[in-house]
Amino acid sequence: MYHFNKILAVAFIVLLTGCSIGGEKKIKIFSVEQPREKLDYPLPTPLQMEEIYWHIITSENAEEVFKKLEEAGIDPVLFGITDKDFQVLARNFAQIRQKLQETNNLLQEYQKYYEEEDNADSN
Amino acid sequence: MFGSIKLIFTVLIISSIAGAGMYVMKLRADNATLKANQIQLETAITEQNKVLEQQKEDFTAILESNKKLNVLINTFKKDLQDLDKRFTKKNRDIGKLAIERTKSIERIVNGGGKNAARCIELASGAEHTEAELKATLKSEINPECPSLANPNYVPFQ
Numbered sequence: 452m453y454h455f456n457k458i459l460a461v462a463f464i465v466l467l468t469g470c471s472i473g474g475e476k477k478i479k480i481f482s483v484e485q486p487r488e489k490l491d492y493p494l495p496t497p498l499q500m501e502e503i504y505w506h507i508i509t510s511e512n513a514e515e516v517f518k519k520l521e522e523a524g525i526d527p528v529l530f531g532i533t534d535k536d537f538q539v540l541a542r543n544f545a546q547i548r549q550k551l552q553e554t555n556n557l558l559q560e561y562q563k564y565y566e567e568e569d570n571a572d573s574n
Numbered sequence: 575m576f577g578s579i580k581l582i583f584t585v586l587i588i589s590s591i592a593g594a595g596m597y598v599m600k601l602r603a604d605n606a607t608l609k610a611n612q613i614q615l616e617t618a619i620t621e622q623n624k625v626l627e628q629q630k631e632d633f634t635a636i637l638e639s640n641k642k643l644n645v646l647i648n649t650f651k652k653d654l655q656d657l658d659k660r661f662t663k664k665n666r667d668i669g670k671l672a673i674e675r676t677k678s679i680e681r682i683v684n685g686g687g688k689n690a691a692r693c694i695e696l697a698s699g700a701e702h703t704e705a706e707l708k709a710t711l712k713s714e715i716n717p718e719c720p721s722l723a724n725p726n727y728v729p730f731q
Contacts (some may be wrong), residue, residue: 497701507693552697
């Protein structure tokens with residue numbers, strides 16, 4: 452009977468502590484760095500400019516120019532600018548072109564810098 | 575009496591052996607920790623060196639990029655000056671010239687317009703044609719934007 456009680460006591464202790472034998476299992480928390488998704492926009496499509504024709508009208512050739520337009524089936528109307536404004540227009544166009552070139556260049560430089568960095572990281 | 579001394583000695587010897595064993599085990603554990611630390615330190619140093627190397631490369635790339643952009647902006651200024659010069663060179667008055675030589679000026683203006691349009695295409699990222707790339711003479715270049723259209727053209731200073 453004495454032995455039975457001892458066994459019972461040990462069994463009871465084991466029953467109570469059974470779940471904690473081997474220690475509590477810990478939840479492992481780990482972080483994995485997920486790189487930001489690439490934007491991957493294609494470079495802007497180059498422009499394709501349409502051709503325009505400049506007519507020069509003076510007081511002497513005006514009639515001839517309008518006659519030619521009528522003969523060609525074009526409305527005899529012209530939207531004109533003076534010689535000074537033509538210079539301004541040329542300058543404005545040059546500035547727009549330069550801005551376009553600058554922006555495109557910046558875009559390429561950014562792409563080159565960051566994509567080469569990505570390539571270096573992946574190597 | 576002799577039995578007790580023998581027992582004490584035995585206990586002492588056993589304790590000494592056990593102590594020595596534990597000490598050796600402690601030394602081994604310390605050694606393992608030190609080795610692990612050493613490996614970690616070496617790895618950290620290698621990583622730091624890599625970071626420094628990368629930073630150095632990045633700075634060089636940034637400087638180079640800045641230099642390129644500065645060159646580009648200076649080219650823009652020069653192109654605009656050249657454009658102004660074309661209109662005003664030697665007190666040139668394009669209006670008067672257009673009255674005197676209407677047809678030639680019309681041809682020149684249309685040629686210039688075509689070239690300017692091509693410059694915009696190139697600025698927006700269009701590919702150069704073979705002729706544009708090969709152009710080295712003044713007669714072959716696009717005078718509206720030689721630096722952009724004809725990268726192999728070196729203007730005579």
